[in-house]
Amino acid sequence: MANSGAYSTAAAPVKLNDFERQWAETGTAVLDAVREVGESGWYILGRQVSAFESSLSEFWGLAHAVGVASGLDAIEIGLRVCGCKAGDKVMVPPVSAFATVLAVVRLGAIPVFVDCDAYGLADLELAEKAMEADPAIRYFVPVHLYGHCLDMARMERLKARFGVVIIEDCAQSIGAAHNGIACGTVGDCTATSFYPTKNLGALGDGGALLTGSPEHAAAARCLRDYGQTAKYRHEQLGYNSRLDELHAAIMLRAYLPRLRAWTAARRSIAAEYLEGIRNPLVQPLGIPAGSESCWHLFPVRVDPARKREFMDHLKGHAVGSAEHYPATMLDQPAMSRARFEVFGDCSRARELCASEVSLPIHPYLTAEERARVVDACNSWK
Numbered sequence: 001m002a003n004s005g006a007y008s009t010a011a012a013p014v015k016l017n018d019f020e021r022q023w024a025e026t027g028t029a030v031l032d033a034v035r036e037v038g039e040s041g042w043y044i045l046g047r048q049v050s051a052f053e054s055s056l057s058e059f060w061g062l063a064h065a066v067g068v069a070s071g072l073d074a075i076e077i078g079l080r081v082c083g084c085k086a087g088d089k090v091m092v093p094p095v096s097a098f099a100t101v102l103a104v105v106r107l108g109a110i111p112v113f114v115d116c117d118a119y120g121l122a123d124l125e126l127a128e129k130a131m132e133a134d135p136a137i138r139y140f141v142p143v144h145l146y147g148h149c150l151d152m153a154r155m156e157r158l159k160a161r162f163g164v165v166i167i168e169d170c171a172q173s174i175g176a177a178h179n180g181i182a183c184g185t186v187g188d189c190t191a192t193s194f195y196p197t198k199n200l201g202a203l204g205d206g207g208a209l210l211t212g213s214p215e216h217a218a219a220a221r222c223l224r225d226y227g228q229t230a231k232y233r234h235e236q237l238g239y240n241s242r243l244d245e246l247h248a249a250i251m252l253r254a255y256l257p258r259l260r261a262w263t264a265a266r267r268s269i270a271a272e273y274l275e276g277i278r279n280p281l282v283q284p285l286g287i288p289a290g291s292e293s294c295w296h297l298f299p300v301r302v303d304p305a306r307k308r309e310f311m312d313h314l315k316g317h318a319v320g321s322a323e324h325y326p327a328t329m330l331d332q333p334a335m336s337r338a339r340f341e342v343f344g345d346c347s348r349a350r351e352l353c354a355s356e357v358s359l360p361i362h363p364y365l366t367a368e369e370r371a372r373v374v375d376a377c378n379s380w381k
């Protein structure tokens, strides 16, 4: 390339996610999985879901996995099997996918927002202060945002000291750990999502709840299937929240076997960006100490007043970008319809939302594309 301007007309844009390339690699395995399910004549809660659940729980190192319809449902069902009900207070971070707080609100429980740390993750020191100030906070939904892992030892201490029930939101953090402790292993229940853009995504919606507790797992299996304990015996007012055989088979055959390699690719791209981006106007959010991140996203911060300009600059260099997230959850219009509390203010979260831009970090990025992302960041003035 003669100069950076050469990208703007010639190169195909670097995408945030490249499902075409994923299909080129995995399509044959996916179609084999589809054929197997089709020929089996069994489409709901059968062998594929069971086999996928076993493989996922083995991958994660948690005894039980329960496939459900979405990450949102996994959080809500996780809270419910742990006894959370209308009126209970649930501590949540302010920056996440809206599903995190929606799960709490759908139960009629009361979200208590506690500000994030410099990385956008739950500020555990502040969380401790919030629980000291309000003993009515009995539940906590921490989010391992961007694929970074919260301090698991510290969460364990929080649990021991306050007896708080933890539902970990691991929708962005499959495969991440903190000082060798896997995310999701401290919480009473753990929720993850198979939304297509996630590190382990289905060809549609899906999610799973993971837990070490056989009781919680059994309760979740009951709730996902109309609250049935046996055919046509309904002991709970449950949901229709089942992971499809089709998605389970596809993930089991085509995607889960590639997850470690995909995560390794994301990690090496992150290392390249952290090394290569040398522009004081573009600040990578960095890695929290101890986090062995799985890099679901690669967030950088820019001057909030120039965020649009920066995203346009990237676009001019054929580099896609996105925001995670443009607003905190408590500032979403829908929250005017919900009861919630805020401990302190959420100024750090608001600043983050105002300044954050996500760069492409999917595992199919070529060396040329990664260099283009770095160049585009470094050429911004």
Ligand SMILES: *Cc1c(COP(=O)(O)O)cnc(C)c1O
Binding pocket: 069, 070, 071, 072, 073, 096, 097, 099, 100, 143, 169, 171, 172, 192, 193, 194, 195, 205, 206, 207
């Ligand atoms: C995607 C996501 C969810 C919701 O998952 P769905 O499967 O889309 O319902 C929840 N929390 C976080 C942090 C997410 O990224």
